[in-house]
Amino acid sequence: MDCSAAARLNGSRKPLLLLAALVAALPLALPNNYTYEIAILVGLNAIACVGLNLLIGYAGQISLGHAGFFGLGAYGSAILAARYGWPALASMPAAVVGVGVLAWAIGRPILRLKGHALAMATLGFGIIVAIVLATEDRLTGGPDGMAVPPLAAFVSGEKAWYWIVAAALIAAVALAQNLIDSPRGRALRALHGSEVAAAALGIDAPRHKLSVFVISALFAAAAGALSAHYAGFITPGKASFLHSIELVTMVVFGGMASTLGAVAGAAVLTTLPHLLTVFKDYEMVLLGAVMMLTMIFMPRGLVPTLEGVLAAARGKPR
Amino acid sequence: MLTQYILSGITTGAIYALVALGFALIYNASHVINFAQGEFVMIGGMASAAFFDAGLPLPAAIVCSIGAATLVGLLLEKLAVEPAREASVVTLIIITIGASILLRGLATLVWDKKIHRVPAFSGEAPLQLGGATLLPQVLWVLGVSAAAVALLAWFFRRTLTGKAILAVSHNRMAARLMGISVRRVLAVSFALSAALGALAGVLIAPIAFTSWDVGVMLGLKGFAAAILGGLGSGAGAVLGGLALGLAEALGAGYLSSAYKDVFAFLIIIAALVFLPHGLLGRRAAERV
Numbered sequence: 001m002d003c004s005a006a007a008r009l010n011g012s013r014k015p016l017l018l019l020a021a022l023v024a025a026l027p028l029a030l031p032n033n034y035t036y037e038i039a040i041l042v043g044l045n046a047i048a049c050v051g052l053n054l055l056i057g058y059a060g061q062i063s064l065g066h067a068g069f070f071g072l073g074a075y076g077s078a079i080l081a082a083r084y085g086w087p088a089l090a091s092m093p094a095a096v097v098g099v100g101v102l103a104w105a106i107g108r109p110i111l112r113l114k115g116h117a118l119a120m121a122t123l124g125f126g127i128i129v130a131i132v133l134a135t136e137d138r139l140t141g142g143p144d145g146m147a148v149p150p151l152a153a154f155v156s157g158e159k160a161w162y163w164i165v166a167a168a169l170i171a172a173v174a175l176a177q178n179l180i181d182s183p184r185g186r187a188l189r190a191l192h193g194s195e196v197a198a199a200a201l202g203i204d205a206p207r208h209k210l211s212v213f214v215i216s217a218l219f220a221a222a223a224g225a226l227s228a229h230y231a232g233f234i235t236p237g238k239a240s241f242l243h244s245i246e247l248v249t250m251v252v253f254g255g256m257a258s259t260l261g262a263v264a265g266a267a268v269l270t271t272l273p274h275l276l277t278v279f280k281d282y283e284m285v286l287l288g289a290v291m292m293l294t295m296i297f298m299p300r301g302l303v304p305t306l307e308g309v310l311a312a313a314r315g316k317p318r
Numbered sequence: 319m320l321t322q323y324i325l326s327g328i329t330t331g332a333i334y335a336l337v338a339l340g341f342a343l344i345y346n347a348s349h350v351i352n353f354a355q356g357e358f359v360m361i362g363g364m365a366s367a368a369f370f371d372a373g374l375p376l377p378a379a380i381v382c383s384i385g386a387a388t389l390v391g392l393l394l395e396k397l398a399v400e401p402a403r404e405a406s407v408v409t410l411i412i413i414t415i416g417a418s419i420l421l422r423g424l425a426t427l428v429w430d431k432k433i434h435r436v437p438a439f440s441g442e443a444p445l446q447l448g449g450a451t452l453l454p455q456v457l458w459v460l461g462v463s464a465a466a467v468a469l470l471a472w473f474f475r476r477t478l479t480g481k482a483i484l485a486v487s488h489n490r491m492a493a494r495l496m497g498i499s500v501r502r503v504l505a506v507s508f509a510l511s512a513a514l515g516a517l518a519g520v521l522i523a524p525i526a527f528t529s530w531d532v533g534v535m536l537g538l539k540g541f542a543a544a545i546l547g548g549l550g551s552g553a554g555a556v557l558g559g560l561a562l563g564l565a566e567a568l569g570a571g572y573l574s575s576a577y578k579d580v581f582a583f584l585i586i587i588a589a590l591v592f593l594p595h596g597l598l599g600r601r602a603a604e605r606v
Contacts, residue, residue, distance in 0.1 A: 117545060291412060
């Protein structure tokens, strides 16, 4: 953290404006429903990643189980709407709040863990959620998944959903940027540097870690609930370990501690598999190779590396 | 019934222990959690099935498949981990996850997406043991795993290379000053860990079959066992693996087989909350 950090702090509206402009202009470049669908999937993953980035990039705490929150948000809203007849506009907030309470309850004990132990505990939580969702088939439809009622009668079609997801993403980024620039955000960064040093400065480390964990879970649950009502169908795969890993990879790929990075990571890694389907059998090989090569040659992630290149080109010291 | 459950628990536990030892080895030498560890298990099983189907006698097929996995481990270290030495822990985790996806993809290209089987090492006729049935292959799993663990213990206590690995794991800078080649240590530990993983894959393939994606869950369970035992502790990895296998088998037998993995992970989370450094882990103080 040096003067460039201070500059970034002052310019914290910039990422938001940039993103808003991008999201508003994007439909001009989307030729058909299929591309709209990919854009919506990007947006949903991006919401979850912006939250996860607060936890990983700013507070320095790893979670390999965030797809569990994503899945619980999706299934919670789906079950309330499909099995108990709640309107989706009530079931979504209820599911998200429920996930928040759960995240608070499990975060209290497991956030005392550090590093690899925390990775293991969150990973275990995610797997438990995925297994429960696949096994309790009377409520969840089991491994085959379940149908989800639409958001509301008047919302249909990819274009309407694009604007809903876009609004949700802008709101998520605005919230995240606000948090980052608040005293709480600075406390989180202090924690990331050294928990002991932060505690010595009077920062209540456990409380801040828990609150950012809950916030990131709320983001993931909101993304999950939206994705369930958008797709009209969900399977336990949404809560799987692989999806957790995908989310973390998006955050790291885009660049940790950069909200735009989280969005960019979600955009690239959500779009890439769709582009790679052209290569059919080579899809997995190419995806793995891209992940490895970018992380080897750009260990700080996409957006911070590009920012560095831009700054160097303008001749500014970094 | 109890004997049967314990027997099957120890068998899977021995496999988890071998995978967990692989995690511990690489972690000690490089502080990398190698999420591609499960793919070594997959390569061991799939390659030996392929070599056997190609007409090689079983022992030769096994040796060749372990050799192939060792080579992949060396390549992984040289091409992916060494160039990224300065990267952060999370970045290294993503690199190894990328490697695991790549290896899985290669497996579907080199072989296929079908389920394969390796014949049991010495016949299929089950033995009777105090009311429990026992496949001869189970004896192979237990015997070979025990031998591998003993050999590894000897390697670390008695050979210069083993001691060099221990030295690097304690203090890389000091080890380098003593003239130990850290590069060589890294290469040896990746090769060894790949060989261990492949061995586990070959041993379990006659019982549990093998396919291109068996590495995911086995890798996770191995990681869980390594953490449960205390990351970086060899004895802890073995203990963690056995404990995990037993918990799963007993949970599946007495409570619910659909939820056996849930019990395993609940136990691990609870154990971590009360013993944050694992069963046999070092209690490290944080340097400020």
